[in-house]
Amino acid sequence: MVTAARNAVALTFALNGFCFATLVSRIPDLRSGLELDNGSLGLLLLAIAAGSVLALPSSGRLIERTSAAAVVRLGGVLTAIGLWTASVGVAAQDSVAVTAAGFFAYGLGSGVWDVAMNVEGAEVERRLGRTIMPRFHAGWSFGSIAGAAVGIPMAAVHAPLPVHLGGVGVLALVLVVVVGRAFLPPSAPPEAPEVVRSAWREPRTLAVGVMVLAFATVEGSANDWLSLAIIDGYGARHWVGVLGFAVFVTAMTTGRMVGPVALDRWGRAPVLWATSAAAAAGILLVVAGGHWLVVGAGIVVWGLGASLGFPVGMSAAADDPARAAARVSVVSTIGYAAFLAGPPLLGQLGDRVGTLDSLLAVAALMVPAALSVAAVRSTRAPSTVER
Structure with missing residues (x-):
């Protein structure tokens, strides 16, 4: 099943x-x-x-x-x-x-x-x-x-x-x-439902949401601005910018395929601390690299760093199956705010400091991401593996 x-x-x-x-x-x-x-x-x-x-x-x-x-x-x-x-x-x-x-x-x-x-x-x-x-x-x-x-x-x-x-x-x-x-059948409702507060008032859920917001911005900024940043910042041809975005998507998808092995071995928090550092380092390499080899390496590191924050945040929000739907809804709402507000805000910043340099603001978001990572530590009770 x-x-x-x-x-x-x-x-x-x-x-x-x-x-x-x-x-x-x-x-x-x-x-x-x-x-x-x-x-x-x-x-x-x-x-x-x-x-x-x-x-x-x-x-x-x-x-x-x-x-x-x-x-x-x-x-x-x-x-x-x-x-x-x-x-x-x-x-x-x-x-x-x-x-x-x-x-x-x-x-x-x-x-x-x-x-x-x-x-x-x-x-x-x-x-x-x-x-x-x-x-x-x-x-x-x-x-x-x-x-x-x-x-x-x-x-x-x-x-x-x-x-x-x-x-x-x-x-x-x-x-x-x-x-x-x-799909799995819905869990049976509890016999005596407790009065619980809104998921919007739970500190852990909000902290997970903040982390997802930061990682979603790191992912979304690449989707919207990476190609243009390469073209504007380095005078590259259009196809080079598109190639840079393709490399990012490939790296991020690869991170999501192999990431579960690292998560199961070392746990959510250590892996996400490493990926937040990688995302910030990758962006810095893209902005200040200067040479195409360095910039290309930066894009790969950025994509790997951006790969796990959003999906792990969804898992963390759903640790308690009884409250999973409400908490995933809250975390998703907070996280998707990045896709709505991020592009125009970054665009405004890019008009002032340049498209490439505006990405430094995205790197800075890895600080609140790292500070909120502790919230994703698993709260699940040990369970029997089902086949």
Whole structure:
């Protein structure tokens, strides 16, 4: 049962990444179809963020009242509706309002889907008795790579957006409904429920959230600014900047695949102290390296350093299965604030000090990350490994 659930969760993560990359791969067509400039497109994309911000805090309660499988299916429904609606807004009506509504629905779906799959992944990890959450997050990366691989030729042949985006949404929904059957059954509710305070008032949960926020910023800043920093800071060609980002993604995915071995051997806190130091050192090498070999090494070290903070934070939030949904919801909400606020703030700083030098502010975030790492020490009671 647990092995089947593990495989189902891995596929769920990959499908989420596949949907994300599918949408991203067609954003240039969305922009041209709606005849938007970059500023207007940025405002339109905020509809996705608004949906996610609204969905994340309420996801925990939904999971507690139903199950992670039910909420993942809900996420699949909203994601499919959102992708199709956004594509129709461009292809059929040329309507920014319809596309914004689709983006909002996609954001809602992505938000509840994300929390539910992390809650289920943490439960699978607990039942297995060994670390596996980082590999689930690596699965998301593999799914996004596959989504981009499909999106590139679809964009090249100008495939109709409703066919591409709508088709992927329907496919993802069908697969999510099927694989959700292999999720672990919800735990039975306690016979005499205790009155517990909100997870938003728990110091440990908030400390884990701060750590995840810092690591998410380190990851998100590379996604948004690494290529531009290399191009602006070193006068590199465009393809060199893209290559630098590809190296980062490869290093981060590798870290998530091999990281569980280190986590099981040395524990969460020592490994995350090492990765926070690595992330800061990698950024410093990128900013001050000067030579392409040093900068390349810095990107690899940065990617490895950024790889484990987010998934380990999800695991730590879910140590107590009775409160896992509420705590993962809180930590996710705090962590995703980095993806919302980080890019514009770093952009403003980059306008003042330069794109490359602005990354030093990201390196500084590893200080609060390291200070809050102690909160992720496992609080789980020893359990029997299930097969």
